[in-house]
Amino acid sequence: QVQVVQSGAEVKKPGASVKVSCKASGYSFTSYYMHWVRQAPGQGLEWMGLINPSGGSTSYAQKFQGRVTMTRDTSTSTVYMELSSLRSEDTAVFYCATSGGVPYSYFDYWGQGTLVTVSS
Amino acid sequence: QSALTQPASVSGSPGQSITISCTGTSSDVGDYNSVSWYQQHPGKAPKLMIYDVIIRPSGVSSRFSGSKSGNTASLTISGLQAEDEADYYCSSCTSTLVLFGGGTKLTVL
Numbered sequence: 001q002v003q004v005v006q007s008g009a010e011v012k013k014p015g016a017s018v019k020v021s022c023k024a025s026g027y028s029f030t031s032y033y034m035h036w037v038r039q040a041p042g043q044g045l046e047w048m049g050l051i052n053p054s055g056g057s058t059s060y061a062q063k064f065q066g067r068v069t070m071t072r073d074t075s076t077s078t079v080y081m082e083l084s085s086l087r088s089e090d091t092a093v094f095y096c097a098t099s100g101g102v103p104y105s106y107f108d109y110w111g112q113g114t115l116v117t118v119s120s
Numbered sequence: 121q122s123a124l125t126q127p128a129s130v131s132g133s134p135g136q137s138i139t140i141s142c143t144g145t146s147s148d149v150g151d152y153n154s155v156s157w158y159q160q161h162p163g164k165a166p167k168l169m170i171y172d173v174i175i176r177p178s179g180v181s182s183r184f185s186g187s188k189s190g191n192t193a194s195l196t197i198s199g200l201q202a203e204d205e206a207d208y209y210c211s212s213c214t215s216t217l218v219l220f221g222g223g224t225k226l227t228v229l
Contacts, residue, residue: 035218037166044123045158045166045209047218061217095165104213106156106171113165 002026004096006111012118017084020114022096029077030054032098035107036070036081040092048094050103051079059103086118124149124210124221131227137198140224142210143191150191154213157186157195160223161206169208170195202228 007021022034036048049060051070058070064083072079079096094114097107125143132138142149142157149155155173158166168177170186173193183198193212197204205228210221 037220044223045211045220047220059216097166100171104215104218105154106168106211106213107158107166108168108171108177110165110167 002098002109004098004109004111006094006096006114009115010117012086012116014087014118014120016086016118017082018086018116019080019082020094020096020116021078021080022111023076023078024098025077027098030074032100033103033105034070034072034079035097035099036068037095037097037107038092039095039113040089043092048081050099052103053077053079083116086116088118090116091118092116124212124219126208126210126221126224128222129225129227131229132200133229134200134202136200137196138200138226139197140195140208140210140226142193142195142212142221144193144212144219145191148212148214148219149188149193152212152214153188155186155188155193156211156213157184158209158211159204159206160209166209197226200228204228 003025005023030053035050038046051058053072069082097110099105157170160166173188174186185196208224212219
């Protein structure tokens with residue numbers, strides 16, 4: 001069965017970077033786009049961007065352009081999301097989620113979420 | 121583009137039906153049939169409930185249904201049950217981005 005497992009919680013200082021991983025299994029890794037979604041405490045969902053695991057191409061939401069980098073490792077079926085220049089407002093749960101056969105589509109499988117806390 | 125607009129909260133009694141609206145623009149909800157709905161219980165990841173406006177994934181109760189008219193999509197839950205109490209988010213995709221609504225807290229009285 002499809003599984004998407006994320007790395008554990010992180011605590012970072014302002015100005016630092018964080019790299020969250022998302023390991024997929026149970027399907028052809030290169031066949032489905034992977035997205036990242038942010039959820040601040042008590043807030044709604046916010047789309048950050050996507051990566052095509054097949055070729056590695058990416059597309060980022062304008063808000064995160066210049067601060068986010070999404071990469072993938074096909075040998076381990078893992079995608080990564082790195083967010084730099086962290087500030088307290090970046091404290092949130094970050095989710096990875098697969099989309100269907102097209103890049104901009106619904107999210108059918110979600111990771112369990114990774115809490116990133118930014119605090120001095 | 122701005123987030124989609126949802127009511128902050130809705131409520132209903134067990135057995136009743138409720139509808140949650142999701143309003144976008146002619147550039148997103150009104151122009152694409154890529155509206156999806158997610159249910160999120162506290163501390164859990166979102167769960168896909170409806171996609172492509174009206175399609176229910178395998179395993180999702182038939183009590184959940186979706187529709188769209190113009191720039192507004194809707195999620196209807198019939199025969200409300202206690203376990204339906206959760207946050208619900210709509211999403212609309214264009215050819216270049218994904219938008220979410222602000223979320224609606226459903227309370228089952």
